[in-house]
Amino acid sequence: xxxxAPQGSTHPSTHQPNGPSxxxxxxxGLRQIERNPYTAIYHDSxxxxxxxxxxxLHYPSIEVxxxxxxRLEQAIAVISRHRAVLLVxxxxxxxxxxxxxxxxFARRHARLVQGFKKTAVILRSAVGVLQVGxxxxxxxxxxxxxxxxxxxxxxxxxxxxxKQLAGW
Numbered sequence: 488x489x490x491x492a493p494q495g496s497t498h499p500s501t502h503q504p505n506g507p508s509x510x511x512x513x514x515x516g517l518r519q520i521e522r523n524p525y526t527a528i529y530h531d532s533x534x535x536x537x538x539x540x541x542x543x544l545h546y547p548s549i550e551v552x553x554x555x556x557x558r559l560e561q562a563i564a565v566i567s568r569h570r571a572v573l574l575v576x577x578x579x580x581x582x583x584x585x586x587x588x589x590x591x592f593a594r595r596h597a598r599l600v601q602g603f604k605k606t607a608v609i610l611r612s613a614v615g616v617l618q619v620g621x622x623x624x625x626x627x628x629x630x631x632x633x634x635x636x637x638x639x640x641x642x643x644x645x646x647x648x649x650k651q652l653a654g655w
Contacts, residue, residue: 572643620632
């Protein structure tokens, strides 16, 4: 079901008390369920798709990383993961190669992707694919990585115009 702004409303988004802002998007029922400086999450209940778009902003600390992942997990808590697929568009994510960051990121990422039918991560380069492979190798949930968005969408069995996830 596509959420629409109240009739006569000219504001592009609605706000739920004690909840995230939700911007109505008519394409395939895709709607934004969380947005912060690091990540935006969208949900398409028709295709059972959760799409996560990572910004180019660096996490300044492990504490901020943990807080961001906590918000993401809260935003998708109501989604039935065992029936949904997860698409992560990390092409804009900053490259980071430090051991102090890898362990907390791997732990939080594993919790985030746990339970989804399939997970696909879109990355800009083969180096990014190697880094995500290294970080997710001990994850209980398989994570497939792609540099071509159309391959990731085909893998998940969904249709999506990735421009809908733009807007940074």
